[in-house]
Amino acid sequence: MMLFLDTAETDVIAERASTGLVDGVTTNPSLAAKAGGDFFEGLKAICETIDGPISAEVIATDAHNMIAEGKKLRAIHDNIVVKLPLTFEGLKACRALTDDGHPTNVTLCFSVAQALMAAKAGATFVSPFIGRLDDQGEDGLGLIEDIRMLYDEHGFATYILAASIRSMEHVEGSALAGADACTIPPKIFDAMIQHDLTDNGLDAFLKDWANAGKGAL
Numbered sequence: 001m002m003l004f005l006d007t008a009e010t011d012v013i014a015e016r017a018s019t020g021l022v023d024g025v026t027t028n029p030s031l032a033a034k035a036g037g038d039f040f041e042g043l044k045a046i047c048e049t050i051d052g053p054i055s056a057e058v059i060a061t062d063a064h065n066m067i068a069e070g071k072k073l074r075a076i077h078d079n080i081v082v083k084l085p086l087t088f089e090g091l092k093a094c095r096a097l098t099d100d101g102h103p104t105n106v107t108l109c110f111s112v113a114q115a116l117m118a119a120k121a122g123a124t125f126v127s128p129f130i131g132r133l134d135d136q137g138e139d140g141l142g143l144i145e146d147i148r149m150l151y152d153e154h155g156f157a158t159y160i161l162a163a164s165i166r167s168m169e170h171v172e173g174s175a176l177a178g179a180d181a182c183t184i185p186p187k188i189f190d191a192m193i194q195h196d197l198t199d200n201g202l203d204a205f206l207k208d209w210a211n212a213g214k215g216a217l
C-alpha cells in the first residue's frame with residue numbers, strides 16, 4: 001500500500017521522507033496556499049525530496065485550460081501527477097491527458113458513480129474524500145469498500161487513493177478496505193508510529209540495561 005503525505009510544506013515533507021516510508025505527496029490549492037511561496041518552485045522542491053507520485057492540482061475549470069495547466073505542471077518533473085476535479089470538464093481533461101500519456105489524479109470523489117466515471121476516463125488515481133463524507137454523517141470508509149468492489153469486479157486499473165483523512169483509524173480502515181494508497185496529514189503519519197506501550201516498554205528496557213551497569217553496544 002502506498003502512503004503519501006497530504007501537504008505542500010517542503011520542510012515537513014523532508015523530515016518524514018527521512019524515514020523512507022513516504023511513497024508520494026498530494027497537494028491541493030488550499031494546501032499550496034497554506035504552504036506559501038512560489039507554487040512551481042515548491043513542487044520542484046517536493047519532487048527533489050520524494051521519488052514518487054506528486055499530485056499537483058489545476059486551477060482552471062474548463063477542459064481546454066485544465067489540459068494546458070496540466071502540461072505546464074508536468075513540465076516541472078516526470079513524477080508530477082495532474083490532479084483534476086471530478087467534474088464534467090475535469091473528466092474530459094483526464095481522458096485527454098491520459099491518452100497523451102500523462103498520469104492523473106481525479107479528486108473530490110464522493111460517490112461510487114463518480115469513481116466509475118473517473119475510472120472510465122482513465123484516471124491513474126481516484127481520490128475519495130472520506131473525512132468530508134463522515135463530516136456530513138455519511139460513511140467514508142464504506143465508499144472505499146464499494147469502490148474496491150466495483151474496480152475489482154470490472155478490472156479497472158485506477159488506483160484508489162483514500163483522501164481527506166481525519167484519523168489513524170481512517171488509514172487503518174482504508175488499508176483494510178483495499179485502498180491502494182492513502183494520503184495522510186503529517187500529524188497522523190507521526191501518530192501511526194507512536195504507541196504508549198512502545199514508549200513505556202522501551203523506557204523499561206533501557207532502565208534495566210543501565211541498572212545492570214551496561215553501556216553502549
Ligand code: G3P
Pocket residue numbers: 006026028127129131132163164165183
Ligand atoms: O487530499 C485531499 C485532502 O487534503 C482533503 O482533506 O481535510 O481538507 O478534507 P480535508
